[in-house]
Amino acid sequence: MSAEDLARLSLAAFDQVVGSTLGFRSRPGQRDMATRIATALSGVTLGEHASPEKAITVIQAGTGVGKSAAYLSTTVSMALARKTRVVISTATVALQEQLMTKDLPALAAVLETPFVFALAKGRGRYLCKFKLERFVGLGIAGADEASEDLFGIDEDTPPPKATYAKQLEGEDPEERRMKLYDSLATAIASNHWDGDRDNLAEQPDPRDWSAVAAERHTCTARHCPRFRDCSYYNARTKLSEAHVIVANHDLVLASLGMKALPELDNCLVVFDEGHHLPAVALDQFSSAMDLSGLRWVDKLPKILQEVSEKIHMALAQDVHTLAQQLKSALHDVGRLGMDLLTVSSTGYDGVHRFKDGVLPEALHDPVTLIQGHGSGLAKALEALGAELKLRAKEDPSEAANCSAMYAKLGQMAPKLNSVVTTANLLLEHGPQPLAKWLKSDTSSGLVFLTAHACPIVPGDLLRQYLWSQVRGAVVTSASLTSCASFDYFLHEAGLVNKPYVSTLEVESPFDYTTQGQLIVVETTADPKQAEAYTREMVGELMGDLARVELGALALFTSRVQMKAAVDALSASLRDVVLVQGQMARGRLLATHQARVEAGFPSVIFGLQSFGEGLDLPGKLCETVFIAKLPFSPPSDPVEEARSEWLKTVGRDPFSELVVPATGIKLLQWTGRAIRTEDDHATVICYDRRLLKLGFGRRMLKGLPPYPVTRRVDGVAHPA
Incomplete structure (x- = not known):
């Protein structure tokens, strides 16, 4: 044709x-x-x-x-x-x-x-039936030493906040896992579940799920005894059709x-x-390595040695010495990293970015050691894995044992690969630098330190x-x-x-000139003066909220800013406002809709994630309040590194990157206002820079053709 x-x-x-x-x-x-x-x-x-x-x-x-x-x-x-x-x-x-x-x-x-048509999902969304059978058959979770050693829970990974809170309340993680794995096994056996995590009535703790999830590193594919009824490969078969x-x-x-x-x-x-x-x-081409949770490094040589002995294959590397040296180098980087973070931030939470993508001299040697020792261990792991796949192929009677040992090795592969990849990137130098930084996080109640590296030009x-x-x-x-x-x-x-x-x-089929309007409020305070501006903006917002008759959306650029607005709410307005994070997103939106449909005013306070993809047609959103132009936080290490590089080559990162990126966000935020051909809505922006400064006028050109007015001391004037 x-x-x-x-x-x-x-x-x-x-x-x-x-x-x-x-x-x-x-x-x-x-x-x-x-x-x-x-x-x-x-x-x-x-x-x-x-x-x-x-x-x-x-x-x-x-x-x-x-x-x-x-x-x-x-x-x-x-x-x-x-x-x-x-x-x-x-x-x-x-x-x-x-x-x-x-x-x-x-x-x-x-x-x-x-x-x-079919929906494609990552392998990790599916259950590995072989892993689950080993857990259930050997006594589940930590109850059996062999099972724990074979498919151990990743204790180095910080638990989700909800899980951590339950642990503080005395929840037994072993008991939780036993209940989960038993229920999954029962659902599979009774054909009431297809192995797709998204089809479970209640989502499991990510750490519990990861121990039984289908993963590339732990999978022998067609050599696995459960390959014919594998949840993931059955889904792939449907996908191929x-x-x-x-x-x-x-x-x-x-x-x-x-x-x-x-x-x-x-x-x-x-x-x-x-x-x-x-x-x-x-995000896909960035890499990170854990510098605080290192128990896996102690397990790795034992697993490599045990598998090599079971299949009578000599290792070319001294894996015990390599692992000891790897752990020592990781400890050195972690110790030096915490010193850098303590100097550059308050408390234990913080980010320290390496200027121009260059590691300090003190970190160069230990990161080089991490690269070398990690690569040596990776070669040993890869050699054993290749041999196990070959034996499973040549002798089907050994497929189950080979699959179990392969999964045991694969449990170690992601962390080892991340260490090697991150070390390689941290040591990489070229005409275009990478963003490289350390991050400390205590949100789970414990201190977790990680090293990161990422390209800067997508x-x-x-x-x-x-x-x-x-x-x-x-x-x-x-x-x-x-x-x-x-x-x-x-x-x-x-x-x-x-x-x-x-x-x-x-162009949109909507007639923005008759369906909407954009009001820019001119504050006395400069938006760069954060405290004074927020105080004045919040005062203006409170007056506008009092005039809301049905649905509205207020978008903020930071949690601090949103909290200031919440704290300023009068008793009557507190009954009107729904704040992002106070309840699940779906429940919040349903509550908002119910209020508006009942004829009551309802205002959603939200951050960036509510500025895109939120569909509130008609009376559900008759006004959008934009607290400030949505510039990204200046602390993002990748954007910082890219701006730094552009300056060194004589380019202007603000004009080239920051303004257009903010223009796209502003287009998304204003796009929450009019969703159908019958809607009528008002956008109120409290940032005077949209009209007063050149970059603001650049952003304004990219917005729908709303009639624009400016408001000074409560009085509207032509823009």
Whole structure:
């Protein structure tokens, strides 16, 4: 089928979908989006080819465009015609649920060609039945020495706050694990559960779950006795039969080269909520090592020696000496690190970043020792693992024993790999420095010290590892432009100056000039004067809250700022305000909705996570209060390192990074106001810099075309 025929077929599918939608309102922008996708992707070359054609189209689709219908109808119909598949990657669980329960079923009901869709999850979301059987069969948890040694709970990992609180109340962790593993075994045996953690009625403690979770390092795959009814591999089989796979950005990047998802050069890809890709890339390619929980280092040589003796394989390394030296070097780095943190922060919580990505001389030698000793132990572990897989393959009667020993080794692999990888990055030097820092955390009640290293330019990572593989893709979101330009996102995503990349901005169908307004309050205090500004802003906010009739949302840039507003609430307003963190998100939103539907005022106080993805249409949100322009905290070590590097090469990080990044956040925050064509809402921003300063006016250009007024001493004036 020619490119022109594929484009026509895809657009015909789009027309069929929208024509079948009850109450559909014509949205020219939605058709523009569908046309761009159909045209751009129709000419890409998939599979093996000497000089393949590529196309990546970057589309900002304003709120209300209906972007999922535009990209689903076009890409799925095109993939079916080409006998290939579509991978749809999102950043949030909420969008995944919408695609799986609403959008894809609706598309399947309309398209003439039937198709199968499935949700892809990471391996760790599934139960390893082999591990669970060993626990239950050997006495569960720590009750049996062999079981504890074989699949020990990771005691070095800090417990979640809720778990720590229960432990303080006297909860026995052994008893908790016994109950959990017994209940899981019963559910599996009775076919009442499929091994998917997300399908459990109550989510287990992450540390308890990790001991029985399916993991790459502990899995012998087809050589495992339970391979035929493995929860994870059964899910992968279903995934291989699907024409459309819904995943998330983390999984897509983590699976590159792993064959857990379709090869990206032989399918079509959609990255929805694409503005998250750069941050996810940095997270995926960063590394950290624990400097305080080191009991695993003592276990490692014993496990290596025991396995080597059982299979009569001599180790090339003196693992006991290597482990002792590794632990000593880790202790040295931890001791020196705590000295640095004590100097640079109050108490035990804090971050110490190494300027220009250069380690102090005192840390260089112990980190070099960590790298060398860790690499030696990793080689020993890898050699034993390879031998166990080979023996399981050659002698199926030994598969169970080999799988058990392989899992025993694999339990050690993640921590050992993180030590080696982090040490390598900490010692790395190049023209572009890495962000390197130490962090101390006491949130669990104990002191946990970690060392971190991370690249600072996400675009380089995405260009090298992702876009080099992708042939045809759509990157879309409601917030890809900043300050009325795609430039910032294209640089961050590694797509700038590429001939195969096209951009399109699709306007929202909403009439912002009549449906909303933006009011900028001019405070006397400069926003840089944090205490004075917060005091004045809170006073203005209290007056505005008193006039709220139904639903409203107040967004703050810090917990300190939000607490100041909470403390200032009058008795009557305290009954109106719901504060993020005081109850579960779902319960908070349900309470808010119930109040508004009953005709009472209700205001949500929230932070950054409530500024994106929150859908409060109609009366649920008639006013959005923005306490301050949402600049990121200046203490983020990766952003600090990147700004530092840009200054050294003569560039302006504030103009190049900070302003456009804040512009995108501001676009998201203001986007909470108007969610449907019938909404009417007001955005009130208390930060005068939006109108007074050049960077504020740059951000303003990227916002929807609200009528703008400024308020001085309670009086409105034309902007």
